């Protein structure tokens with residue numbers, strides 16, 4: 001296994017100005033693994049409840065996602081309700097039911113333990129640490145998080161952030177975690193905690209990359225079809241890490257390409273409700289969008 005992902009496997013209830021849908025397959029690990037599956041065969045570490053159907057497993061498997069690290073427990077699958085208004089950069093959490101995640105104690109199988117690339121997607125920081133501690137052959141670890149954990153588990157979160165190579169975080173969370181409003185200063189403060197790579201996501205405005213002493217700025221692809229922004233951050237990060245895993249290289253040039261690759265996948269994700277767009281997305285679609293994008297940013 002080249003790359004594994006720990007994060008939420010969820011049912012989401014989502015409301016945007018374009019509609020309202022219940023019980024959609026979602027979760028940080030699901031979005032990230034579907035995005036990553038365009039370049040690698042990622043494995044998921046997670047837990048689902050008795051309400052998670054075989055059809056959901058079959059769908060993930062059909063997309064080259066390995067689900068042997070997903071356990072089924074008594075109770076219901078993690079459930080998140082979110083709402084977006086006209087400014088779709090801002091998600092309002094309506095409810096978070098951890099359900100089976102409350103007592104989850106991840107046990108990593110021998111195949112997964114040897115993965116070189118690990119994505120600690122958004123989930124309770126002690127769970128991220130429990131997975132990190134079991135890995136034996138790591139080359140590169142990326143961590144993502146959200147405002148909830150900065151609010152209620154900041155110390156535990158910082159304890160994991162210190163141990164990873166990279167973090168992916170949105171602008172609001174970067175300001176919150178660093179205590180600094182200026183994003184360039186915030187990125188540098190976050191690097192001082194430990195990670196040599198910090199990816200600050202600015203929604204439709206793209207990503208600022210801090211790698212060692214280098215910066216790179218990648219605008220987002222200007223789609224006019226945003227319908228549901230859920231999972232944009234997770235698809236960006238999953239796509240980003242899968243690019244490094246596939247190249248098996250971590251240097252500034254590869255990081256730049258991986259950032260654009262991740263941004264393009266995220267721009268597709270937001271064009272459909274839930275994981276709808278990721279169901280049919282191909283490498284060719286992404287390459288075509290990258291060609292368009294190159295024309296837009298060269299002068």
Ligand code: AMP
Pocket residue numbers: 007008010011012026027028079080096122123124146148229230231232233234235
């Ligand atoms: P994002 O990429 O930030 O839009 O992530 C959206 C996904 O995060 C949704 O599919 C949710 O199921 C998931 N999510 C929301 N809150 C949490 C949480 N507290 N822990 C883990 N996953 C979450």
